[in-house]
Amino acid sequence: MSLCWAGNVAKLIHIKEKVLRTNQMSQSLTDLITVDCQTVSETTYDVVIVGAGVAGAIVAKELSQQGKRVLILEAGKDKDLTLAGFQSYIETFYGSADKNPNSPYPDNPNAKSPMDDNGYFVEKGPMVLGGSYTRVPGGTTMHWEGKTPRMLPDDFKLKTLYGQGLDWPITYEDLMPYYRKAEYEIGVSGDTEEQKKLGVKFEDGYVFPMKKLPPSYLDQKVIEKVEGTEVELYGKTFKLSFSTFPQGRNSVPNPDYDRGNVFVPNGVASVSTVQYGERCQGNANCVPICPAQAKYDARRTLTKAFQTGRVHYLSQAVASQIEIDPDNDRVSAIRFKRYEDPKSPQFKPGVARGTLFVLAANAVENARLMLASDLPNTSGAIGRHLMDHPFTLAWALMPEVTGTMRGPLVTSGIGTFRNGPFRHKQSAFAVDIHNDGWGWATGSPKTEVEDAVDNKNKFGKELRQTLVSRISRQLLLAFMCEMPPDFNNRVTIDPHYKDQLGNHRPVIHYNLPDYSRRTLAYTRKLSRTIFQRLGAEDYTKYDRFDPAYFEFEGEGYVYKGGNHFSGTHIMGTAKENSVVNRHLRSWDHENLFVVGAGSMPTIGSSNTTLTLAALSFMAAEEMLKDLQK
């Protein structure tokens, strides 16, 4: 017979193998244009961006894809853009006796990342802000947990509806299309039907790119007993109801997304990088590092920006001064300090020029940089209205083994108190069931091993049983409370406090209003009810020597920082009441955009990343309009 039908396969005696798109083993770094100070000083860019986190990456991607020439200045070291670099983060994490949110990321005195008491934040009180962010390429998305709930429509009108905080100059509806873009960019997994019940509005037929992450076994056991529990708050009865969290983590693509254009997660492609882009494997380590890279981080967006070939990228360059042209109040340049060795204070000064300038260095750093540059400050609001989500924790042992410490850190929670008439009196909050047990509260499981061996005198088989009993039954509830903007909560600077490179360290003034304290206290009452329903042994204990200890109406509590720093350059309706306008453009400097959670006038009970990502898409659109003039 003739073999003509076999024509194009017969030549092949290959045992097969589909080269997956994710395998970018051989992709070269030519896409990624790293430049030196010299090149930067000789180039005039369309846009100069400070910070390669999620906000900066989105702006860089959006503009470079439209043909604009972009420079990104990044304060951190460049390590993780290669496979070996990413692996070294993992190794550093494995090898750290103290495993904290920044433990994969080596200390960098020239661009220090705050961690509780590590000598970067100068905390002036009266209460402590605490918490952390990460100054590396990819920014804090390198250690974020990945929850991506939208804000509720009412969160945008807190002042009008509840007489608290501030209103936004835009509505939820204004932000809806950008939420979709952000959810696509991040690759959100979740269930829109569940979100609708919480008051989130979506366009008809919209679903998240991927299906919700399945609730953990622990979730199921808690839900079994607690779902539908009735509690009363200011005369209104609430029924506790559970739902999953939308998350920036790969699950199962939703076949109904975008009329069947199934979402495919992107990899992080760069030299010699293999990116899994896989489904969540349940590594139980979303914070601080996902070894399977199933969690979104901003390197994915950065990569797309680099692939345009129009992005110049300079790392180890810490922005230090925004220069203003006194004739027209426009930003003329950003000065930066380029260091070689994180350990050495040696640096070379550099300057970046362009048409537009974007600060995307995070709420605290943006404010610090503007203040350090002594920018005109019509509203006086730069660095003010500093917000975070304080958390209270409550922990107990379930009556049976629930297999704690499996899965992504959080899968389900209670959204019942994200909105309601009680917001006249006390702030909204959201509840997480932590799959990782008591770690956040007590340092478990490490502390449980120490206790079992050193105090309970266990060894051998008895030790194994003790650990199962003490760890595998753990339940930790985290209550994330809204905090309204307050003019006196602020990031400021003080010439007495500088870092190794001579840049100002953030000086923090922070207090919690009674509006939030009332909620923090209320959550303890609620956790008692829940534990009672579960027949769980309550081990919650607040240490009066904890710097975050406070008393409210006679009882003591401890809160934890939520790392959701925001509000330091809020958007508003006029230059007298805000730092940026509804498009995140500085009121005082026409060609300066300040992006990130610092622009948010309120933060409701939503983790801030999704909303700030949506705002970044919105701002990028405005920048494009400017550049096309």
Added chain:
Amino acid sequence: MDINSPEFKNFIKLSAVLTGYSQFHLQGTGQAALYFDTVKKIIGQNIFGELLETFQELDSKAQNDESILIDGLRSKILSSEKFGPIARNIIKLWYISTWYQLPKEWRDTFGTEEKDETFIPSPAAYPEGLLWPTIGVNPPGAKGQGYATWSESPSVSLAKS
């Protein structure tokens, strides 16, 4: 380090009794030689040798009777001022891959040969801690169990008493 040396074999045997894991399991972590070296270097050959000899005597006296061995371990090793802190450190080393700085009192009395501080001897040791199989989970940040496995019932349970 010779894995066939009697000293190494004794170390593994002692570790098995202290941890409640089989010698196969301990070897299976791939960390046995590292831990052997770590302990020996920090406390020094003399005390290390004494500890293993003490254990060996207990072991041969016990003649495979586990309860005798366990009693012996409590009375001669775990409650010993000299060996107790080391034995507890060996347990913690196996369970959470961390060597803990010995108590000050111990150091003042017996002295250490190497720098004695709290540390993880090797990044590769962390995912091999015995704590994780004990509670039926993967070490956070390694050896993920696969998508959606967290929804299934746990693989560990409490022994019925």
Added chain:
Amino acid sequence: MTTDNGYNLITTVEELHYYLKQAMKLEHATIPPYITALYSIQPGTNLEGFHIIRQVAVEEMLHLTLVANVFNAVGGKFVEQKDGKVQTVLTAPDFIPPYPTYLPTGSVDFQVGLGKFSPATIETFIKIERAEEVDEGKPLVVSRPVQEHCHFLTIHNGQPSDTFYSIGLFYAEIIRGLNALYKEMGNALFCGDPQRQITPEYYYNGGGDIVPVTDLRSAIRAIRVIQEQGEGSRVGAIYDAERELGHYYRFEQLKQGRYYIVNRDDPEQSDRPHQPTGESFTVDWDAVYPIKENAKLSDYPVGTEVYEAAKDFQSAYSKFLKDIEYAFDGHPEELIPAVGGMFRLKEQASYLMRNPIPENKDGLNAAPIFRLD
């Protein structure tokens, strides 16, 4: 339809089923060698080797799944009663070849075994992945000396010594058979229940290349996905149709300790074969557990912990295949937990590889056993 040699190839649905079963066998056959080498690498070392081999092993699983989809689509049964006996596919006694074994690459100059990550093993992997030009005039089926017998490419109803010249031809015959049977039967050929298909929902590894098969077009696409990656790798170029590095060259990077550069915008500007110019890296051939090659249960003294653990692994692997088969057999939602089983297998394999075989005079460590219980 007859070949040059006068053989009747696929003319009936039953024959098509037979060939697809063979295809699953062959797709699976390289998984044990790849994962043995993979798991023998000491954690935290040989990052490049680890990722390169891992990715290939994952792709073998994808191909197995694709064939299962075609098999289901044309009414294949994973479990069926035949002559009073239950016949299965993935859990059939001969599904796993006895290693070392010849692979159906059309080559009989090497065998594939279960060995540690080593220059020799990588050399074998390169051979597995090598591409050769074959004249179109070459026969589809050749007769080989019996001792070179391949286990997979045997001709249905042919002589034991008759095999396909290559995998490419083997799949080409499946495509031809699909076309021919479709001409005869029309859509009746695709009588399988679409609910049995593994869809991207249940399987993806970033790329999401799983193809649910419901008709001729998707069936051919599924087979092509298996074939195609190599298709572009004509002799003299390192990249394939998708402008990505061919597997042969991916493995060769390990031999050379250097990455190839593929210029995706202008493939002609890519590196020449055997002359990679990318970043160099160090391969640490010593950071590997010294495992027993092609281990059998009888290599371990009965009653020892190693023996018991090896037996446990064998059972776990058998169960893994059983679970996969169950998922293929109309329970696609069970694929996700079945793959979870693979994660646990790795742990069991590592434990074996770190344990010396008791009383082994060469000082070798144990290794996992890939046999059905």
